[in-house]
Amino acid sequence: MIAHDGMYIDGSWRPAAGTDTIEVVNPADGQVIAAVPAGTAEDVDAAVRAARAALPGWAATAPARRGEHLAALRDALDARREEIAATVTAELGAPVGFAQRVHAGVPVAVAGSYAELAATHAFEERIAHSTVLHEPVGVVGAITPWNYPLHQIVAKVAPALAAGCTVVLKPAEDTPLTAQLFAECVATAGLPAGVVNLVTGLGPVAGRALAEHPGVDLVSFTGSTAVGRTVAAAAGAAVKRVALELGGKSACVVLPGADLTKAVTVTVADVMRNTGQSCNALTRLLVHADRYEEAVRLTAEAARGFVPGDPTDPATRLGPLVSAAQRERVRGYVAKGVEEGARLVEGGPEAPEGLEKGHYVRPTVFADVTPEMTIAQEEIFGPVVSVMKYEDEEEALRIANGTVYGLAGAVWGRDDDHAAAFARRMDTGQVDINGGRFNLLAPFGGHKQSGIGRELGVHGLTEYLQTKSLQF
Secondary structure: OOOOOEEEEOOEEEEOOOOOEEEEEEOOOOEEEEEEEOOOHHHHHHHHHHHHHHHHHHHHOOHHHHHHHHHHHHHHHHHOHHHHHHHHHHHHOOOHHHHHHHHHHHHHHHHHHHHHHHHHOOOEEEEOOEEEEEEEOOEEEEEOOOOOHHHHHHHHHHHHHHHOOEEEEEOOOOOHHHHHHHHHHHHHHOOOOOOEEEOOOOHHHHHHHHHHOOOOOEEEEEOOHHHHHHHHHHHHHOOOEEEEEOOOOOEEEEOOOOOHHHHHHHHHHHHHHHHHOOOOOOOEEEEEHHHHHHHHHHHHHHHHOOOEOOOOOOOOOEOOOOOHHHHHHHHHHHHHHHHOOOEEEEOOOOOOOOOOOOOOOOOEEEEOOOOOOHHHHOOOOOOEEEEEEEOOHHHHHHHHOOOOOOOOEEEEOOOHHHHHHHHOOOOOOOEEEOOOOOOOOOOEOOOHHHEEOOEOHHHHHHOOEEEEEEEO
């Protein structure tokens, strides 16, 4: 893989301030495939100064013209889909088919949606004798995760640019090559120098420097709830705005009368996508006692269809986890489930046969999981499903709402009205009804400790705007 040995700042690649580097590892075999600079506070400061200098000109650019730049960025990303997908497969381990469809394809659609919104959104409104202006918040510090490395970048950068903000991006250290490809597409699209800047580096160094920098007006972070707390504390100390998309422990509730086979099949596929490394994965499957054992059997059968394998093979549906540390984390949770008395129906903590070298885990299904168990409360971030029993809908609701998280969820009922009535009582930011598809224009974000703010669509755009009222 080709990697830049500098930072993308003020429209060009420039040497890093220090000499430390971060190795990029292929999780399928544990081999080092590249190295990128480990940015310092000095690199972050240079990037923020570039973004601050570019802000007045970009903010003054007509929204329709900003939309044209975003359309050019969309086209640049689209032209390099195959390369982007191959890079994501190499550094994240996502199966190549999923990488092409989702990791490379979805960001193109998101960028396109903001190209349109920039041109059509009402940045002014009249309220009685006042004109209300919706203006860019300023310089945005975007700190993105490794699990959807390009989507999370575009979901922050595109709305920020549409709003008239400038950006300093600090991507996850596990997947920096995808971020460098994004910066190349920024250059290809012809965005003005300093509007988008990239600093690769470690979270406790470059990430902290970005969150604390006085020249940053808003910090947008996606990652774990634990790290989100530190980012929020740093931003709060400087009285700057913060947007957080954090962890989840989402529940799929199968109500009596629903199509159980379809509900289980869709839920298991949801958990297994991206090897379980999705913050909104439906990892708790709640089924009425009358059909519980049938659901356990169906879940185990569905999980067996996801055989871990080489992510470059188009037939592979389940790749490795991103790192050795993540593999050990997931195996630890599986062992914890067994220790606390859950019934291991499928999988387990051992490495899949023949795949001991990479960061692989077995797709795992637990039954007899009770709400107080660790695997029912904490985010595992791996291909692990917990099948849970309930006696009536009120108990199902208590279990579904009974974690500190509230990012996503799903309900299957005998009809949409039945399922939607239950979904309205779930304390979570997004709920799929009877297999409803993900909507890139609908707001995405969580309740409780799953975060603050929303991404995607017009709600994602407004996160990067502030209001000013003119009274006449």
